[in-house]
Amino acid sequence: MSLRPDLAIISRWIEPGSRVLDLGCGDGTLLDYLQRTRAVHGYGLEIDGDNVNAAIRRGVNVLQVDIDQGLGQFRTASFDYVVMTQALQAVNHPARLLEDMLRVGREGIVTFPNFGYWKARVALGLRGRMPVIDSLPAQWYETENVHLCTVQDFEALCRNLSIAIRHRRVVDWQHRSNWAMQRAPNLLGEIALYSLSGAGRAGR
Amino acid sequence: MSTATLPADSVGLVSPRTLQVTTPLQLECGVTLPSHELVYETYGTLNAERSNGVLICHALSGDHHAAGYHSLEDRKPGWWDSCIGPGKPIDTNRFFVVALNNLGGCKGSTGPTSINPQTGRRYGPDFPVVTVRDWVASQRELQAALGIERWAAVAGGSLGGMQVLQWAIDASDRLRHAIVIAAAPKLSAQNIAFNEVARQAILSDPDFHAGRYYDHGVLPRRGLMLARMLGHITYLSEDAMRAKFGRELREGRLNFGFDVEFQVESYLRYQGRSFVERFDANTYLLMTKALDYFDPAREFDDDLAAGLRQSQARFLVISFRGDWRFPSSRSREIVDALVEAGRDVSYVDIASRQGHDDFLMPIPDYQGALGGYFDRIAADLAR
Numbered sequence: 001m002s003l004r005p006d007l008a009i010i011s012r013w014i015e016p017g018s019r020v021l022d023l024g025c026g027d028g029t030l031l032d033y034l035q036r037t038r039a040v041h042g043y044g045l046e047i048d049g050d051n052v053n054a055a056i057r058r059g060v061n062v063l064q065v066d067i068d069q070g071l072g073q074f075r076t077a078s079f080d081y082v083v084m085t086q087a088l089q090a091v092n093h094p095a096r097l098l099e100d101m102l103r104v105g106r107e108g109i110v111t112f113p114n115f116g117y118w119k120a121r122v123a124l125g126l127r128g129r130m131p132v133i134d135s136l137p138a139q140w141y142e143t144e145n146v147h148l149c150t151v152q153d154f155e156a157l158c159r160n161l162s163i164a165i166r167h168r169r170v171v172d173w174q175h176r177s178n179w180a181m182q183r184a185p186n187l188l189g190e191i192a193l194y195s196l197s198g199a200g201r202a203g204r
Numbered sequence: 205m206s207t208a209t210l211p212a213d214s215v216g217l218v219s220p221r222t223l224q225v226t227t228p229l230q231l232e233c234g235v236t237l238p239s240h241e242l243v244y245e246t247y248g249t250l251n252a253e254r255s256n257g258v259l260i261c262h263a264l265s266g267d268h269h270a271a272g273y274h275s276l277e278d279r280k281p282g283w284w285d286s287c288i289g290p291g292k293p294i295d296t297n298r299f300f301v302v303a304l305n306n307l308g309g310c311k312g313s314t315g316p317t318s319i320n321p322q323t324g325r326r327y328g329p330d331f332p333v334v335t336v337r338d339w340v341a342s343q344r345e346l347q348a349a350l351g352i353e354r355w356a357a358v359a360g361g362s363l364g365g366m367q368v369l370q371w372a373i374d375a376s377d378r379l380r381h382a383i384v385i386a387a388a389p390k391l392s393a394q395n396i397a398f399n400e401v402a403r404q405a406i407l408s409d410p411d412f413h414a415g416r417y418y419d420h421g422v423l424p425r426r427g428l429m430l431a432r433m434l435g436h437i438t439y440l441s442e443d444a445m446r447a448k449f450g451r452e453l454r455e456g457r458l459n460f461g462f463d464v465e466f467q468v469e470s471y472l473r474y475q476g477r478s479f480v481e482r483f484d485a486n487t488y489l490l491m492t493k494a495l496d497y498f499d500p501a502r503e504f505d506d507d508l509a510a511g512l513r514q515s516q517a518r519f520l521v522i523s524f525r526g527d528w529r530f531p532s533s534r535s536r537e538i539v540d541a542l543v544e545a546g547r548d549v550s551y552v553d554i555a556s557r558q559g560h561d562d563f564l565m566p567i568p569d570y571q572g573a574l575g576g577y578f579d580r581i582a583a584d585l586a587r
Contacts, residue, residue, distance in 0.1 A: 019546075043543060049555070049569045056520075056550050057576040059584075063539060063551040073540050 005175030006193060007033060010083065010109055013167060013195045014038055018080035021045070021105060023067045023097075024087035028055030035060070068092045071100040079105040086191075088112045089145040099161060102198035107166065111193045114170065116150030116186040134173035135190045151186040158196065167195040213289045214281060215247040215272035215296050220312060225345045229307075235332040238321075242346055243312030244268050244304035247288060248296035250350070255585055257352040258294060259343060259379075260284065260303040261360030261367035264435070264491045265483060267311035270303035271296075284361075286566040293575035298582045299356060307342045308334040308490045316486035317418070328486055329415025336363075336498045340370045347378065356581055359383035361563035362530065363491070366498045369538065373500050376515035381581055383574070385522045386563040388534035389508050389541070390499040395529070398438055399492040402431035406485045415486050428485045429476035436475045441526040441559035501541075508541035519549040520577045522570065524562040550577070 007030045014020065016038045022031050025044025028051075034040040043061045046052050055062035065073075068091055071082075082105030088094050089112050101108040113135040114120075123131035130140040138144070149157075151170065158165055170189025171177045181188040210216055220243050229237045245268050250257060260270050262283070271288035273281055288294045288301055305313040308331060316331040323330075347355065358371045358379045365387025372382040388395070406412060409427030413420050440448070449468040464470045501508040519542055523535035532553050542549040552573040556562040562570070 041546065043549075049552075049572075052550075052552055053569070053572045053576050056552075056573055057580060059580050061548050061550055063543075063549070064553045065536075065551070073536065075544060078544070 004029070006085065006111055006171060006191060009169055009171070009175070009193055010085070010111070011038060013107075013109060014040065014081055016040070019078070021071075021074065021079045021082045023071075023082065023084040023101070024090075025051075025055060025060070025062060027051050028058045028060030028062055030083065030085065031055075031060045032058045067097065070096065071104050074104045076103050077106065081105050081107050081109060083109040085109075085111045086113070089148050091147070094147045094149075095157060095161065098157070098163065098196075102163060102196065106197070108163075108196040108198075109194065110154075110196060111191060112149065112154070113145075114151050114186065114189050114192045115148040116152060117190045118187050119190075121187075133190075151189060151192050154192065154194070158194075162198075164197045165194055166197055167193075169193045210273065210276075213291050214285065215289050217276070218245050218247065218269075218272035218274065218282075220245050220268055222312065223346055223349050225342065225349075227345060229338070229342055229345070231332050231338045232335045233333050237307075237314070237332070240307055240314035240342065241312070241318075242304050242307070242314075242342065243309075244302060244346060245270065245272075245282075246303075246350075247271050247301040248299050250300040250352070254352050255354070255356060256299050256582075257347075257350065257355050258299045258301045259347070259355050259358045259371075260288070260294075260301060261339075261343070261358065261364035262303065262306065263360070263362035263364045264495070265432075265479070265488075266364065267309060268303050268305040268313075269311070271301070284564065286564065287571065287574060293571050293578055294359070295575075295578060295582070299578070302346070302350065304343065304346055306334075306339050308487060308494075310484035310487040315484070316415070316490065317484050326418045328418060331486065331490065333493050333497075334490060335494055336366050336370045336500075337374065339367055339494070340374050343367070343371075344375060344378065353378070355379040355381075356585060357381035357383055357578070359385070360387075361385040362387060362560065363495055363498075366495075370498075370500055372515045372517040372519070373511050376517050379517050380584075381520065381577075382515075382517040383520045383522075383577070384535070384538060386524055386527055386530055386535075386560060387538070388530040389501060389537050391496055392534075396496050398434060399496055402434050403489055403492055405430035405434070406489060409485075412485065415489075417485070423480065424485045425480045428480050428483065428488060429473075431485075431488060432479040432483075433472040433476040436472055438529045439560045441528060441557055444526065444558045447557075508538070509544040512541055512545040512547055515545070515547060517547075519547060520573075521549060521551045522554065522563070522573065523552075524554045524556045524558075524560070524570075526557040526562060527560045529560040 020040045020042035022044040025046050031042045031044050047066050052064045082101040119133045120131040170181050170185040170192050172190045223242045226239050269282040270284045271282040290297045305311040308315045316327045320327045358368045360368050365384040368382045368384045406427035409424035411422040412424040452467040504510040521535050523532040539551045554570045
């Protein structure tokens with residue numbers, strides 16, 4: 001099975017041999033890949049029991065904890081990277097968690113579905129309905145997403161929190177990309193991927 | 205029970221063996237035991253590389269009989285039969301499982317009920333206070349005698365989990381995996397307080413005779429029974445107790461007296477009475493002291509991570525959300541120290557409601573995690 005393209009993009013942002021904390025690591029696919037190809041030492045945090053067991057079977061370090069409780073148990077600057085794929089929109093306190101990620105890690109890597117994607121805008125703006133699209137497949141009453149945002153919203157938050165954006169990529173839900181998408185990410189990007197650092201923050 | 209009715213996933217009929225340890229064992233308290241005996245059982249087959257050995261460490265009242273049956277008449281199998289056997293999480297088709305009765309125990313290993321060679325009498329209260337560290341040292345003698353250079357894993361729950369943690373610190377090159385279940389890095393003041401009440405119950409029983417009850421032909425029944433009743437209160441969550449007993453009355457009406465009226469009273473008295481028949485009060489005192497003294501971080505300036513930094517073992521830590529004796533937060537302390545030390549660790553927090561005893565129960569998520577981890581160990585061994 002080939003790796004999900006978004007995970008391949010993320011792995012290119014990660015230095016070999018580094019320490020990685022993966023928030024909402026699912027079945028451990030990314031960490032497993034990073035261990036084999038980048039020789040990282042990492043831990044995944046995951047709340048779902050089936051995912052935890054799958055990660056254990058993969059031989060990935062997985063800790064069954066709730067990231068909504070924050071990262072208070074982890075020491076400042078104890079990881080090179082703190083990664084969170086497709087979970088930002090589902091946590092209770094995204095801003096607080098972003099700051100916590102950049103406290104614990106030297107860099108942060110975040111991916112989320114872009115609510116500014118044109119299909120979402122069509123659903124809401126023209127049809128007047130909450131979008132049900134490939135990157136947001138659940139109905140409003142079934143979704144775990146509680147803090148959906150657009151590319152522009154996210155970048156505004158980063159500015160407010162003095163978080164520096166090191167890299168940005170947008171892709172479609174199959175994680176393909178093209179030139180136009182990078183030119184108009186908020187309209188054409190379905191999933192956004194960011195590499196962040198706290199370098200711009202006071203006292204750092 | 206006839207042979208035909210022994211469950212297919214049981215290790216079947218087993219019999220204990222005895223190891224004579226003739227190397228003197230220097231205990232932490234300063235006493236040296238010139239020799240001692242360890243009673244143990246094994247399940248499964250040691251492979252040619254001698255690499256598939258798994259040591260099981262027992263809790264407060266456990267022993268070497270962890271799985272299978274001693275006779276066809278046995279009503280119950282060994283204490284961790286839910287997890288040890290062919291096709292079970294600790295799969296005896298793949299692993300050579302070793303379980304022993306700890307030093308100071310009362311099920312055959314040298315302990316207070318053994319004859320002191322220096323006096324010709326039972327040790328009784330003269331048996332030295334043993335620590336978790338002493339147990340690991342004595343378990344290493346068993347490991348050597350079995351010709352096992354390195355355990356594939358050492359596993360245990362509660363006080364057993366504490367022995368696993370001590371193994372990973374004291375002899376980390378002698379085990380590949382450390383599986384710490386429903387444990388804590390040290391006891392809380394509340395934990396010690398419960399142990400102290402249990403000890404006082406035994407010590408103040410008029411039949412205790414300063415630990416020399418064997419010589420008087422009696423047992424401190426009431427004291428040991430009370431100690432066990434108290435223990436059982438801490439092994440069950442409040443929810444589990446409510447679900448099991450509620451406020452149900454045995455006779456369906458109030459009797460306005462002090463005999464057993466509520467079902468929970470009847471349960472506790474039964475547990476206490478049956479325990480007295482199978483356990484020694486002096487051993488109970490020793491085990492609770494070993495619990496109280498356990499604090500592996502102490503020699504590392506109270507920094508558990510420092511103690512674990514050099515460990516070569518990989519860890520699995522499991523806690524149970526219904527456990528209030530050693531709650532999940534205590535397991536998290538171990539996990540956090542391991543992460544800080546940069547050790548490999550997975551942590552599973554099982555959604556359960558029974559309480560501390562959950563580590564003995566066949567809970568699907570628990571068995572899935574444990575079995576998955578052992579599958580991984582087996583896969584690594586095969587490489």
